[in-house]
Amino acid sequence: MKHLLASLLFSTLLISCNTSDKSKATSAESTDAKTTTETVAKTEKQLKPIETDEDLIATALMAAPAESRATSKVIGYNMAGEFVTLKEGDNEYIVLADDPKKDGFNAACYHKDLEPFMARGRALRAEGKSAEEIFATREAEVKSGAIKITPGSALHIYYGPNSMYDAETSKVDGAKLRYVIYTPFATSASIGLPETPSAPNHPWIMNPGTHRAHIMISPLANEEGEN
Structure with a gap:
């Protein structure tokens, strides 16, 4: 048992x-x-390189507000290296596409009233002028009234170290948004902002007292832009 x-x-x-x-x-x-x-x-989630004009347009438009992308004008260098209008538009925004011949990614969106100022800078660069020469020339032209910058005009910059993007969302891998608000000839004393950021993501004034005085609003170091 x-x-x-x-x-x-x-x-x-x-x-x-x-x-x-x-x-x-x-x-x-x-x-x-x-x-x-x-x-x-x-x-x-496949990332692909920017290799066509359509890719340039899709990624550049991420710099514009979402509700305005369909009707925004896009300009910039095409894949052949020619500066052209990549897409026509009829709203208040002009979008400058990334230059495909440069490393990383950098597209910008700005109010159409800033185009004379932006175009002048492009023309001077094409003439081989240095950054200092461009600054001095436009400073004199803004002071004389030949170029106008409306205070409060905004520049949206969509930028990052990579040039691969998600074809479904058009988001560029690792890209973020920062903002510039032009306040010509403003100073820290006149608008009450510091000349250096008090903390990450805090506004501050850059180039105070000049034609290029502007409020900078940059993203946090580990923050991806919401597009």
Whole structure:
């Protein structure tokens, strides 16, 4: 009788161990499957290079407010290296596309009234003028009234170190938004902002007292722009 009870106890323990081992194996397989699924999901978000004029337009428009992208004008260098109108538009925004020949990504959106100021800068750069020469020339022209900058005009800059983008959302990998609000000839004393940021994401005035005086609002270091 004792031998029979011992045999039954041993059999029960053996079945229990086998069941436990199978449960662990199933759990491990389930974890592996979950990991594989997550990896595949991440891989499915395919990033592609900016390699066509359509890519340039799609990514540049991320600098504009979402509700205005369909009717914003897009200008800039096309893939052939020509400065052209990439897309016509009829609202208040002009969008400057990323230059495909430069590293990283940098697109900008601004009010159409700023175009004479922006165009003048592009023309002077094309003439080979230095940053200092461009600054001095436009300073004199703004002071004389040849170029006008409306106080409060905004510049939206969509920028980042990469040039790959998600074709579904048009978002550029790692790109963020920062904002410039032009306040010609304003100073820290006249508008009450410091000349350096008090903390990340805080507004401050740059180039105070000049034609290029502007309020800077930059994103946090680890913050991606909401587009």
